[in-house]
Amino acid sequence: MKVSFFIDRPVFSAVISILIVIVGIIGLQMLPIDQYPQITPPVVKISASYPGASAVTVSQAVATPIEQELNGTPGMLYMESNSSNSGGFLATVTFDISADPDLAAVEIQNRIKLAESSLPAEVVQNGISVEKQAASQLMTICLRSDDPKFDEIYLSNFATINVLDLLRRVPGVGRVSNIGSRYYAMQIWVDPAKLANFGLTVQDVQNALKDQNRESAAGVLGQQPVSGLDITIPISAQGRLST
Template sequence: MSIADTFIKRPVLSTVCTILILLIGGICIPLLPINNLPEIAPIQVQTSSTYIGADAQTVENTVSTLVERQINGVEGMQYMTSTSGNNGTSTISTQFDPTSNRNINQVNVQNRAAIAEPTLPESVRETGLTTLGGKDKIRAKFITT
């Protein structure tokens, strides 16, 4: 006689065992150490702006390049990418080491972008630069008047 025969002959025992296993599993799920997994994705800080009525080449030459020059070399930066669109948008993404502080990285990039702001075209200064940082999406928008 095998263990399977016991559960086949006693369906109530099978049901009780199944319910007991489900309850134990439900109690243990919140106790799993999911938070102890390491951060492996780089921290990303995005700086975006809009140059109304400009094409991609103009945005690249008059906005993206100026802001990139200032952001380049910010403490802890791994690499930077930039996108300029034909609708006048410019997005600069700066990646940082996953172990660094998200908020400090966002503030450092925002401060560097603020240095470049007086050299930007008037239309861009009116709409401002937007800096989004970390996975918490800290949003800081500054507009000079």
């Protein structure tokens, strides 16, 4: 169509222009708008621990059963796993950008449950963690103190008790970790020669510690079926080790 057609008919051209503007305004109001569009694919992290196992053992006994169950998860793009000589296992599953992170985490959790029957009992007892998280770190917060008595261990313990839980409750936060965390704990060193003289093993020492380092219900004095007493007194026993 020649340009002169619209030049010779200005009224027709004005009506066409007005119609185009009206249609554009209507279409603009109907278009979906996302203030924060999803630009990175959802990632779900699986972590487990097999104490005392080497990287090869972890790969064969932990990584293989889990990976076999995770293969074929709906919406999964690819999976990456690592096994360490400290007995640690870490796997990251990346999903399609259109996948719902919550549903992806639930699907992974269900498949991990199916794999638990093929995993060592120690791994299941220690727990298998499934968390949804972004591929990149959003923020790093540093705690410091000018008082020498508030050392690195105190600040790390303070952050674990008072800061991490508050950050986890912030809407939109996927995971919060205490990098280089320090905890108050007790370490016990054993003498192999003395253990051999007593005919004991390290497992015997661990079992004795587990048996003594626990909270137990010792009972109650004056409880039924005893009659003639007006009060009942709970019995307190030595609980978990503190020194």
